Amino acid sequence: MSDFKKLIITAAICGAEVMKEQDPYLPTTPEELSDEAKRCFDAGARIVHLHVRDEKGNPTQDAEIFKKTVAMIRKKAPELIVQVSTGGATWMKPEERLQSLESNPDMATLSTGTSNFGSDIFMNTKDMILKFAEKITEKNIMPEFECFEAGHVSFANWLVKKGYINRKHYHYDFVIGVPGAMEASLETICHMKNMIPDEATWCVAGIGRHELNMAAIAIAAGGHVRVGMEDNIYISKGVLAKSNAELVERVVAIAKNLNREIATAEEIKELFGLS
Ligand code: KMH
Ligand code: ZN
16 A cells, blocks of 8 residues: 555546536636636645536537646646546547647546446547557656546556556546446445555545545545545535535545545655656
8 A cells, every 4th residue: 555645635626527507616617617726726635637618618628728727727726736637528539538638737537448427438448548548658647547447447557567657656546436337335445446556546536425425435544535526516415515625625624533634736746756
């Protein structure tokens, strides 16, 4: 298990699935996303997991919108680590998804396998993953392995073993509780965390009503946490969170009660080998 004891909180502030009609508090414009990223940083998040939307509020991987949003985040919260999504939305083609890398982020997600995603399929074939890994490596971006299934952890390990990804440090995100994919449970977390290399770090993103309990388990067990409106829009049963920062504050409170300090951005950059 990694020696890094402090807690890394990632805020997934928008995603590609929730729409403003469902949640009027969802940030979607570059202005709103950058303000929200800053609020989350102030609340204790050190990584922002970023998707963007077009003028109509629909998911897009448009390079210019990513560039504009990332630049605004860097201005408002210069220390925040920016992680762009290469997952996009389920219907997007690989080339479209890869455009986010043009925004010069610190990190990017790398989904390491195909999974069910509600009624859709989130497609990540071996060829696609190798291409994504190559592009991410070319740009010297730190990948976060997005694992929706246990086999995705195996494939991420294989990428490392074969040298397709070669970094100072590896960070895995277990996205659990997506309808049709790996269930959100203590057993799932234990199984997936036992598969990763010793010095790697692991993060849990529990989907929907699983967000809070899975975060609590991860914090207690030495893992790290992702929360935000991409994964869950409620602060309590039937009550929408008014900001992603409320969801971050809630995990900070759990961490404090469990005596886990929140990592600084500087400490994470050192661990991850981000310059
Ligand atoms: N929106 C999901 C289909 C990622 O950001 O890398 C994929 C996703 C993963 O959100
Ligand atoms: Zn995402």
